[in-house]
Amino acid sequence: MNEPLLRELVPAVIGVLVRRGADFASAEDAVQEALIRALDTWPADPPRDPRAWLVAVAWRRFLDAARADASRRGRELVVEAEPPAGPASADDDTLRLYFLCAHPSLPPSSAVALTLRAVGGLTTRQIAAAHLVPEATMAQRISRAKRRLAGVPLDRPGDLGTVLRVLYLVFNEGYGGDVDLATEAIRLARQLATLADEPEVAGLLALMLLHHARRASRTGPGGRLVPLAEQDRSRWDTRMIAEGVEILQTALARDRLGEYQAQAAIAALHADARSAAETDWVQIVEWYDELLRLTGSPVVRLNRAVAVGEADGPQAGLAALAGVDPALPRYAAVTAHLRERAGDLERAAELYAEASRAAASVPERDHLTRQAARVRQLLRP
């Protein structure tokens, strides 16, 4: 069965139900049920017209639920059997769903879950597995999100910034269960780029492609983290890099820079270097300056110090750390790296060990522990 195709149909089918008079929450539930049934029955009995099948099954589910609800409340059910004629297209519907699911009133994790279900066409079980929580918990998280959206009209322009942020979060969640969220985020960003002609959408898509292209080289045996400088560049996906660079160039040419374009530019400069030694660190520092101006983010300031250390030497890098909050995650790791390059091995070993204790993930912790052990070994006579 063509599961990607099935999933692509989900937002448009929700749109059809909503235009026939269903409220978003019920329509979304009905389509989810139809989706689960499709996953179950299509392999043995594929429909001739998948979209019509989904609309018919989801609509029937919606009517059953709505009738049951109406009789419980002793009310008459009023819905249109056919969508009213209007200019709305499947594309408009899908774009509206992006906006609604990433509505600024939702906490980020709820927006992520709802986007994956209503726009991405994933099942609750798949979303739960990807986040390592029970299915019932994820189902409740999604229901609550939809309750919070009750009364939000679907036909208003939304906040593109929060949509991009939600997709960025999905991309960063990586992989768990049988769904690769990074790939899913790329699919959703690609689709969004066809619906919303904005340079930042292209910038985010380029950023994802440029990072994803290096994915195979980022982990070694046993999930071990391989830092950029040590990655086997022959394993980078050059076609994906070329695509990312092209999308980014086109976006930058429109002269409306944003944080995702700036981040993508940094990723592109890394991807473009044939070896770590050939990296254009001077230009990377300039992009970090740009990114800092756009976001004012302390994390950017920290990463900038690494780039300065490469461009102008470790002392300059350490100087660039002045004014950066030492409480930031990875501050100790960055300082350790710069100290080591400055020849202060004693301090570097201590800092690597400190950083490993503060690491937020197991591969990061193990990597930093190895760094501490490596530097300590150098110190032994």
Added chain:
Amino acid sequence: MWRRLRPRDTVATTGRVTKENHMKYLLLKHYRGGPAPAVDCEPMDRWTPEEVDAHIQFMRDFAARLEETGEFVDAQAVAPGGAFVRYDGEGRPPVTDGPFAETKDLIAGWMVIDVESWDRAVQLAGELSAAPGPGGEPIHEWLEVRPFLSEPPTVTE
């Protein structure tokens, strides 16, 4: 191949670019260990059956409520018995030690939650610690809150 294009005007979209999403925390319940008890409370086997039931019901309701808020992951209890076990060399059976009647620290069980922030984890632990004891009064027990290590983010540099 790569050419920098000088931006003329800029559009800032969102705020920060950090990983900021749900995180899992362990709420660890100890039979013994941790800071000195805030309230001197008799062991559960000396409560009335109704008090025991009320305590257990509180725990169930708490978990059910967290499921409803989309924050529940897991809850387990472990028996106080058991032993420490270690490898003792090739071809030899493992060495066991214990159970320990009076060791310093003894884990009773845990709850795993998936929440927006550390503050939320602390808030929930505070609520769980208000489980009723003798006379229906909150037992004020200390709960240990520990963040899980997670997967590293995809964007790393």
